[in-house]
Amino acid sequence: MAEYKRPTTKAEFDKNFKQKKPLMNDTEAYYEASRCLFCYDAPCVQACPTSIDIPLFIKQIHTDNITGASKTIFDANWLGNACGVVCPTGVLCEGACVYNHQDVPPIQIGRLQNYATNTSIDSKKELFKAGQSNGKKIAVIGAGPAGIACACEARTLGYDVDIFEAKEKPSGLTVYGIAPYKITNEEVLKEVAYLQDQLGFHIKYNNAITSKNELAALETKYDAIFIGVGLGATRHLGLDGEDKKGVVGAVEFIEELRMKHHEVKVPAKVVVIGGGNTAMDAASEAARMGARKTVLAYRNSKENMGAYGFEYDLAISAGVDSLFNVTPIAIVGNGTVEGVKFAKTELIEGKLQTNMNNTFVVRCDLVIKATGQAKQGHLYSLIDGLDIDNKTRIIINNEFQTSNPQYFAGGDAINGGAEVVNAAYDGKMAAQGIHNWLNK
Amino acid sequence: MIDLSINFGGIKAPNPFWLASAPPTNSGYQIMKAFEAGWGGAVWKTLGVPVVNVSSRYGSVNYRNTRMMGFNNIELITDRPLADNLREIEEVKKYFPDHAVIASLMVESRAEWEQIIKDVENAGADGIELNFGCPHGMCERGMGSAVGQEPDVLKTIVGWVKEAANIPVITKLSPNISHITDPGLAAVEGGTDSISLINTIKSIVGIDLDSYAPYPIVDGKGTNGGYCGPAVKPIAMHMLKDLAQHPEISKVPLSGIGGIETWRDVVEFILLGATSVQVCTAVMHYGFGIVREMEAGLRQFMEDKGYNTIYDFAGKALPNVTEWKHLNLKHKVVAEINADKCVGCDLCYIACDDGAHQAIALSDDPTNRIPSIIEENCVGCNLCSLVCPVEDCITMVKKDDGTQSITWNERTLNDDIPVSFDDDRAGGKGHFVPEPSDALKKKR
Ligand SMILES: Cc1cc2nc3c(=O)[nH]c(=O)nc-3n(C[C@H](O)[C@H](O)[C@H](O)COP(=O)(O)OP(=O)(O)OC[C@H]3O[C@@H](n4cnc5c(N)ncnc54)[C@H](O)[C@@H]3O)c2cc1C
Ligand code: SF4
Numbered sequence: 001m002a003e004y005k006r007p008t009t010k011a012e013f014d015k016n017f018k019q020k021k022p023l024m025n026d027t028e029a030y031y032e033a034s035r036c037l038f039c040y041d042a043p044c045v046q047a048c049p050t051s052i053d054i055p056l057f058i059k060q061i062h063t064d065n066i067t068g069a070s071k072t073i074f075d076a077n078w079l080g081n082a083c084g085v086v087c088p089t090g091v092l093c094e095g096a097c098v099y100n101h102q103d104v105p106p107i108q109i110g111r112l113q114n115y116a117t118n119t120s121i122d123s124k125k126e127l128f129k130a131g132q133s134n135g136k137k138i139a140v141i142g143a144g145p146a147g148i149a150c151a152c153e154a155r156t157l158g159y160d161v162d163i164f165e166a167k168e169k170p171s172g173l174t175v176y177g178i179a180p181y182k183i184t185n186e187e188v189l190k191e192v193a194y195l196q197d198q199l200g201f202h203i204k205y206n207n208a209i210t211s212k213n214e215l216a217a218l219e220t221k222y223d224a225i226f227i228g229v230g231l232g233a234t235r236h237l238g239l240d241g242e243d244k245k246g247v248v249g250a251v252e253f254i255e256e257l258r259m260k261h262h263e264v265k266v267p268a269k270v271v272v273i274g275g276g277n278t279a280m281d282a283a284s285e286a287a288r289m290g291a292r293k294t295v296l297a298y299r300n301s302k303e304n305m306g307a308y309g310f311e312y313d314l315a316i317s318a319g320v321d322s323l324f325n326v327t328p329i330a331i332v333g334n335g336t337v338e339g340v341k342f343a344k345t346e347l348i349e350g351k352l353q354t355n356m357n358n359t360f361v362v363r364c365d366l367v368i369k370a371t372g373q374a375k376q377g378h379l380y381s382l383i384d385g386l387d388i389d390n391k392t393r394i395i396i397n398n399e400f401q402t403s404n405p406q407y408f409a410g411g412d413a414i415n416g417g418a419e420v421v422n423a424a425y426d427g428k429m430a431a432q433g434i435h436n437w438l439n440k
Numbered sequence: 441m442i443d444l445s446i447n448f449g450g451i452k453a454p455n456p457f458w459l460a461s462a463p464p465t466n467s468g469y470q471i472m473k474a475f476e477a478g479w480g481g482a483v484w485k486t487l488g489v490p491v492v493n494v495s496s497r498y499g500s501v502n503y504r505n506t507r508m509m510g511f512n513n514i515e516l517i518t519d520r521p522l523a524d525n526l527r528e529i530e531e532v533k534k535y536f537p538d539h540a541v542i543a544s545l546m547v548e549s550r551a552e553w554e555q556i557i558k559d560v561e562n563a564g565a566d567g568i569e570l571n572f573g574c575p576h577g578m579c580e581r582g583m584g585s586a587v588g589q590e591p592d593v594l595k596t597i598v599g600w601v602k603e604a605a606n607i608p609v610i611t612k613l614s615p616n617i618s619h620i621t622d623p624g625l626a627a628v629e630g631g632t633d634s635i636s637l638i639n640t641i642k643s644i645v646g647i648d649l650d651s652y653a654p655y656p657i658v659d660g661k662g663t664n665g666g667y668c669g670p671a672v673k674p675i676a677m678h679m680l681k682d683l684a685q686h687p688e689i690s691k692v693p694l695s696g697i698g699g700i701e702t703w704r705d706v707v708e709f710i711l712l713g714a715t716s717v718q719v720c721t722a723v724m725h726y727g728f729g730i731v732r733e734m735e736a737g738l739r740q741f742m743e744d745k746g747y748n749t750i751y752d753f754a755g756k757a758l759p760n761v762t763e764w765k766h767l768n769l770k771h772k773v774v775a776e777i778n779a780d781k782c783v784g785c786d787l788c789y790i791a792c793d794d795g796a797h798q799a800i801a802l803s804d805d806p807t808n809r810i811p812s813i814i815e816e817n818c819v820g821c822n823l824c825s826l827v828c829p830v831e832d833c834i835t836m837v838k839k840d841d842g843t844q845s846i847t848w849n850e851r852t853l854n855d856d857i858p859v860s861f862d863d864d865r866a867g868g869k870g871h872f873v874p875e876p877s878d879a880l881k882k883k884r
Contacts, residue, residue: 034505037829040786043809062504098783098809102830 573639
């Protein structure tokens, strides 16, 4: 079990958040690429949400056509570089690699993908050009993976694209939310800059679209609008004492961490509430920030956790402790958090019941709520005739068009929270959907 | 008791593992190091006419993650002074009297041959190998493969050498010729004591895509090299077999050369009639230490099979290497896929569908990637089993009961061979082939 010292410098932070999938060097890439079997109708391609022609790009790497490999990747996935290191490859492409069936380690597809695209990005290799202008304009709300992918694809089709982004950096949760040991801020921003240099879409930062007036202005000025706003802030739990100092939402905690790195001070004792991937990330990160004790508390059993097993393992290996079948009932403390009061839960007749007779307090200085993000329901309610489902996800047809025909959507806003690769796929397809619609 | 020692046409050695005349035998230092490591003999880097070498001498063919699968060189014979080499031969023999030290020679005139033979005999060499093989550089000066390609000239020179030499003579043949038996027979008629083969094959291993020059590049230009390494083994074995099956040539011992790296290679060459083997590229790649794996493997093989000396099994494969016309046309194998081992790469499917006989089917259920053999379409060509990446997953299973046999030769004698293109007796008649337009329908 790892013990992390609180990082006080950038170097210490980088050490504690050492990249899980570091950039391959040429030799590593060459040997790894040589292992690919070039399967027919390869299962890895089927497992990739963006259907990258993986055997092709691996062969291209092996034959020293790195530019070609990079093109193959970006052709299918505009965020191919980030995806290579942030995708949960074990359950996607690499999980499907046939080598697994003979207990041979699967090809490191993600790292090869990252290697190839990184080579083009670093050498500023020009791979794409904007299409000839067709005089039409698209507005994109949100510069997350979905928005960026939509913008890139739309530019190749000849549209003028303006992205309206609430924050001051592009790429949404890839830069504000994903664990720092998966990708660095520099790497995320480098990829967007690379794409922007070639394709020339505009991003208007600190430009949240929040009112009916602003939407109306977009509707007049643009032929189509893509909604790629992702999810909102961490949901309120409604616990007693939840407003005490020292109770934070996971995405807010992670965002601060990603922006301020070692300048963030994580106290000695941390409780993370939740059982999803975000909870695992937050717990891992708190431990890596030097918390002496980090406890992960989940209301159901280990088997029922939403998180991937490997993310849980990673948290445990960072020194995180876990508590199962416990649910928080109050935050205790005097203005500032001093602990979380939990009640045990048990499965009675297939239903998880809270046993109020069995409660206890876990002392801590920081509570991180990783119990889900709210949806952007308010924004959706401002758009005329926009249908959402009972989980506040925007409903789209197979062209990624919403019930208001001028609006298209993709990413976490339509799936309720998935991966970057899904957002990248949606954004690309939505741009094609817009193109088909405008050319009907 | 296993005894690996050999007597190769009068040259004795503690084992059949010899270093071929090449860079690893350039000096007494290297050869002593090799003998220490376990090699039984060494053919000294060719001594002869004065030469000058170029810088940048080797090129390589890499395959996947394997370096030097094929290897070529444009290095000439030794460029070290003759006196130094002779002195070192003498010294090596002093330390290793029982090991075979063979002097490879290449000169032009009869007088030169006679002189150099005397020199190496005086130095204590156990034998002479005539380098009639180098396909680069030296041949432009009328030596090396230029001799190997002219059986009459070769025979004459072998005659000169035999007349002058008191120690055994090995003639090393060039593969750069249509029928290896022509120079082989010439060597035997010239009186050679034994033959070694193959020397390197004329080759261009690659072209640099920026300078447009062949490898190895010497200041922007290149020339053909001599090809060796694992890639040439099949060619070497075929030529060895041709000599070993020849009634006259097979009277002399044969030393096998060409891509030998492991004990398996050694055993295969011996099974085809070699009674010593010579190695170069593998040593250039991994050093002298590889001989340990060769020796251990050879001993294990002999122990498992109950052989005491390599002569117990030398040439044992030769009766089974026959002409096509003597193969049993009734023999039938078909592929069988072990579903438990199959990983679902479907390479066998695409190999058969695109490259063979459309005898492998994919499941209609896209989640099931395990292909199946369409037995009636399978001609038993082996392709699927060769492309399969899993050990023993696809096997070729015998389907005939072994009671019947007929060969093309026998059918010819019986007057039972197809005589026209549409003859019913022709092989492919009635065999399944899809409609051409099916190519456009098939999609998964
Ligand atoms: C903690 C955490 C860890 C994760 N780890 C991974 C991982 O390892 N691998 C992986 O593949 N995925 C991971 N994900 C999921 C992944 O980040 C998301 O699926 C992906 O970023 C969704 O992309 P998006 O474009 O739909 O939304 P977002 O990335 O959320 O981007 C939305 C953008 O829209 C902007 N925006 C929102 N509202 C407005 C508005 N009204 N006006 C203007 N702009 C607005 C936001 O500022 C943001 O930039 C993680 C998510 C979280 C929360
Ligand atoms: S995008 Fe993600 S899932 Fe697809 S091949 Fe790349 S790493 Fe694998």
